[in-house]
Each structure stands twice: as structure tokens, then as C-alpha cells.
Amino acid sequence: xxxxxxxxxxxxxxxxxxxxxxxxxxxxxxxxxxxxxxxxxxxxxxxxxxxxxxxxxxxxxxxxxxxxxxxxxxxxxxxxxxxxxxxxxxxxxxxxxxxxxxxxxxxxxxxxxxxxxxxxxxxxxxxxxxxxxxxxxxxxxxxxxxxxxxxxxxxxxxxxxxxxxxxxxxxxxxxxxxxxxxxxxxxxxxxxxxxxxxxxxxxxxxxxxxxxxxxxxxxxxx
Amino acid sequence: xxxxxxxxxxxxxxxxxxxxxxxxxxxxxxxxxxxxxxxxxxxxxxxxxxxxxxxxxxxxxxxxxxxxxxxxxxxxxxxxxxxxxxxxxxxxxxxxxxxxxxxxxxxxxxxxxxxxxxxxxxxxxxxxxxxxxxxxxxxxxxxxxxxxxxxxxxxxxxxxxxxxxxxxxxxxxxxxxxxxxxxxxxxxxxxxxxxxxxxxxxxxxxxxxxxxxxxxxxxxxx
Numbered sequence: 001x002x003x004x005x006x007x008x009x010x011x012x013x014x015x016x017x018x019x020x021x022x023x024x025x026x027x028x029x030x031x032x033x034x035x036x037x038x039x040x041x042x043x044x045x046x047x048x049x050x051x052x053x054x055x056x057x058x059x060x061x062x063x064x065x066x067x068x069x070x071x072x073x074x075x076x077x078x079x080x081x082x083x084x085x086x087x088x089x090x091x092x093x094x095x096x097x098x099x100x101x102x103x104x105x106x107x108x109x110x111x112x113x114x115x116x117x118x119x120x121x122x123x124x125x126x127x128x129x130x131x132x133x134x135x136x137x138x139x140x141x142x143x144x145x146x147x148x149x150x151x152x153x154x155x156x157x158x159x160x161x162x163x164x165x166x167x168x169x170x171x172x173x174x175x176x177x178x179x180x181x182x183x184x185x186x187x188x189x190x191x192x193x194x195x196x197x198x199x200x201x202x203x204x205x206x207x208x209x210x211x212x213x214x215x216x217x218x219x220x221x222x
Numbered sequence: 223x224x225x226x227x228x229x230x231x232x233x234x235x236x237x238x239x240x241x242x243x244x245x246x247x248x249x250x251x252x253x254x255x256x257x258x259x260x261x262x263x264x265x266x267x268x269x270x271x272x273x274x275x276x277x278x279x280x281x282x283x284x285x286x287x288x289x290x291x292x293x294x295x296x297x298x299x300x301x302x303x304x305x306x307x308x309x310x311x312x313x314x315x316x317x318x319x320x321x322x323x324x325x326x327x328x329x330x331x332x333x334x335x336x337x338x339x340x341x342x343x344x345x346x347x348x349x350x351x352x353x354x355x356x357x358x359x360x361x362x363x364x365x366x367x368x369x370x371x372x373x374x375x376x377x378x379x380x381x382x383x384x385x386x387x388x389x390x391x392x393x394x395x396x397x398x399x400x401x402x403x404x405x406x407x408x409x410x411x412x413x414x415x416x417x418x419x420x421x422x423x424x425x426x427x428x429x430x431x432x433x434x435x436x437x438x439x440x441x442x443x444x
Contacts, residue, residue, distance in 0.1 A: 006228050038260040039344050039373065040365025067345065069372050090375070092314065092345035120372070121345060122261050123289065123314035142364035142387065143262025150291050150342070151261065153312065165364065171393055 014128055017096035021131025024103075026221050031113045031214040034130050036154055037138035038147075039120030042164040042197060044072045046138065046206075047115055049197040051079045053207045058214070061108040062115045065094040072117060082108040092124035099130050113210055122151040133217060134159040141165050141174040148182035156186040160193065162206065167196040236350055239318035243353025246325070248443050253335045253436040256352050258376055259360035260369075261342030264386040264419060266294045268360065268428075269337055271419040273301045275429045280334040280436070285324050287316040287341045294339060304330040314346035321352050335432055344373040355439060356381035363387050363396040370404035378408040382415065384428065389418040 025032045035043045044064075051060055062083040064072040073085035084106040086098050099116060108114065116132060118125040137158035139147055142165055148155040155161060161183050163176070176194065183192050191209065195202030247254045257265045266286075273282055284305040286294040295307035306328040308320050321338060330336065338354060340347040359380035361369055364387055370377040377383060383405050385398070398416065405414050413431065417424030 003228050003232065006225050010225065038262060038342065038365075039369055040260060040362070066372055068374055069368070071368055071372065090345075092343070119345070120260065121314070121343060123312075123341070123343060124346065140262070140364065142362065142390065143260075146291070146293055147261055150288055150293065152290050168364065168390065168393055171390055 011127060014096050017100055018129035018131045021096055021100060021103075025114070025131055025133075028110065029218055029221060030111045031210065031217050032116065032130075032132040033113065033210070034116045034118060034125075034132035034135045035138065036118045036122070036125045036135055036158065037120065038122050038140075038143060041120070041138040041140040041143065043117045043120070043138055044075055045197045046162065046164060046195065047076060047117065048079060049195075049200070049203050050115075050207060050210070051076065051081055053203050056080075058112040058211070059110060060113050060115070061111040062117060063094075063099060063102050063108075064117045065098075065119045067091075067119060082106075082111075084108065088119055092119055092121045093128050094118050094125065094130060095128050096130050112214055122147070122154055126154045126157060133213065136160045136162055138162045138164050139179065141169050141176075142172050144173075145175040145178045145182075148179060148186055152186055155183060158187065158190065160191045160209065161187075162202075163192065163194045165196060165198075166194050166201050167198045233349060236318050239322055240351035240353045243318055243322060243325075247336070247353055247355075250332065251440055251443060252333045253432065253439050254338065254352075254354040255335065255432070256338045256340060256347075256354035256357045257360065258340045258344070258347045258357055258380065259342065260344050260362075260365060263342070263360040263362040263365065265339045265342070265360055266297055267419045268384065268386060268417065269298060269339065270301060271417075271422070271425050272337075272429060272432070273298065273303055275425050278302075280433070281332060282335050282337065283330040283333040284337045284339060285316075285321060285330075286339045287320075289313075289341060304328075304333075306330065310341055314341055314343045315350050316340050316347065316352060317350050318352050334436055344369070344376055348376045348379060355435065358382045358384055360384045360386050361401065363391050363398075364394050366395075367397040367400040367404075370401060370408055374408055377405060380409065380412065382413045382431065383409075384424075385414065385416045387418060387420075388416050388423050389420045 076083035298305035
């Protein structure tokens, strides 16, 4: 078996596990969002702001992927939502079987929205379907506006790009219009939101988008 | 051949190519630095500041690794140093054979210091020796102080950690002492520098470190 064969088998096994997950999430009527970004773009911080903004109005839960430490799950549990940490032990992404395994061993209860926070990485998580309804790519304004074209695959696959840390725009060089242009080229019709968890900018729009997607899913699921 | 066998063969092939590169760099008396960080931590910006600080006093060159775009090599060539862009086409790290191939096809000329700027990723590049003298991990203050323990492998392997974007410290929550503690635990005796390419903070120390390492290498190379 060559390296290419091995990779194809891995992705094919993952696709089967993702299909089973997607059916499970459909039955549970849970909206599932796969969050992908560089380390430190603010995935957990966005989730904290989301939990606070919903204020218990929706049942939220999270699966956190990291190489090491329980830190992210701890931060979300501290806000009162169920969160399970998967430690990948060196792997640069989550896969569907890890998510299945986490759901088998840790019942997160009935959820309206399950956030899967992937390992901080703009490359590896792109190829692994986790049974989610859609992918969200985060890009902080401190990372520079050249990232979508440098990491085109994830920004093409993400239905939503969330620009984070907008409160830092006065202090950095970041051409928002340039990012808009790159996203429009990579993902025509994709959504781009500009947010700051610090000031609250854009958080209500993000929450409204989640509610709309949840309503759409429930309407289309028999 | 199992997945583990395939990975072992890849790493073993890489190690052989890295050994050949290391011999080549020893003969050339070139100091080689492998720069690793998240996307947008400021690797290229640090190199731009380094080129400006040396002002032609040392012969510098760069090999740039990216998934897509020639942007980083273009930025360095604009400052008058030879730079070659390797496009990995989806791979999340550089490997030693790509570096060898780049040197065969693009003569960068005799160099005092060759910077290899890896693909923006805190995970994948960690396992791939590129024949460098040492690895440098960059961590921008906007990424949060929890990153060394979350991505322990790279911060353990990097002889030098460069904290970047220190000019943004007034606007973000970033506990520098916490990072110092994590680096001391992961890499006892490792060097931690605090820099800002915007204000110039720490750049002279970084350049002095490079000159010292170059002098040490040349003294120890017959």
C-alpha cells in the first residue's frame, strides 16, 4: 500500500464515519458547526461570547480538539455548557471517529447547537468531514489580510468566515476589503462576519445566523 | 504497509535528506534557521526587520514555504535578498527533499545565514528536520499565552522562542511571565526573546543572537 493509498483509505474511512455522524445529528435535530482557524484566532473566545449572548436560550455544547491540555473545555464548562475535550496527542486535526468516540463516552445531552472546535490549524482539518452542517473559518485581524489566498482550501470550504478581534483594527495593518475580495473569489456567496468578542461587535449577527441555520435544518428535517 | 510503517518510512527518508543538507550547509559555512509558527505570527515580518537591521552586513537568503502564493518570497526579494518560494500544494510543512530540490534549481549564492520559513503551522513542521542549525518558534502576543503547553512539541524543540508583536501588549491579554514559565518547563535553558518589528524592540538582540550562532558554527567547523 503506497502513501497515496493509505491517505485515500483514511479519508474514505473518515467519510463513512462522518455520514453516520450526520445521520445521528439529523435525528437529534442538532445543528453542528465545525470551527477551524490558526492557533490563537479566538475560537474558544468566540464560543464564550456566543454562550453569554444566548444566555441559556438555546442548549449549546462543545467538543474541543487540542494536541494537549483540557484548557478550552474547562473555559466552556466554566460558563455552564457541556464540553468534552479530545486530546489528539500530536495529530493536527480531529477526525469523525474521534467525534463519534467522544459522543459515545460522554453524553452531552440533547443540544440545539453542537460546536466542534478543531485543532488550531488552517491546513489539516480541511479534509476531514466531521458530520457538521457547515464549516466556519476564523481569521483574526492580527494575522494579516493575506491568509485566505495563502490557505485557499479552508476558506473555500467554509460557508462562513468570521473575522475576529476587530477591536484591534486601529493598531494593525489589515485590509478588510482585501479579505472580502479573497473570500468572494474562493467562496462565491459565502458569508463574512466581522466580530470582536471584546466589544461585542458582530456577535448578535453571528448568533442570529446560528438560529436561522438551526431553524432551516429543523424545517428541512422530517 | 500500515499507516505507521508509511509514516516511519517518510520520516526516515526525510532524516537521510536532512543529514545531506546539514553536511552541505556545514561545507558552505552557512547558518540555517528553521522558522515555525502559526499563520500570521509574523515570520516574514521578522525576516524583513532582520534584513533591514543587518543592512547588508551579512549575506542573508530565504526559502519560503507556503501552501499557495509567492507573496512571502516577493516581500523578501523586494528588500534585495535572494528568496525562493516552495509551494507545497496542500502539504502542511516543508520536508528536507523539498529544500534540497529548491537549492538544486535555485542557487541562492554564498550565504552567511539562510532562513527557512516553514508553512504556517504549529504542528506538522515539528517532525521534519530540514538540516537546520536550530529551530525558532514564533508566538505573537495576540495568540494568547496558553499556546506553548497546547502545542508542546514545537516549543520543546525550538532552541529559541521569539515573542512577536509586543507593541500590541497594551491592547491584549497576554501573560508574558506565564509564557516564560511554560518555555522554561518545555525547553530548559531555551532562549526567549520579546520583539516588535513595528517598534524595533528586541530586533538588535535577535540579530546579535544570529551573529553569535554564526560565529560559533564557523569556529566549530573545520
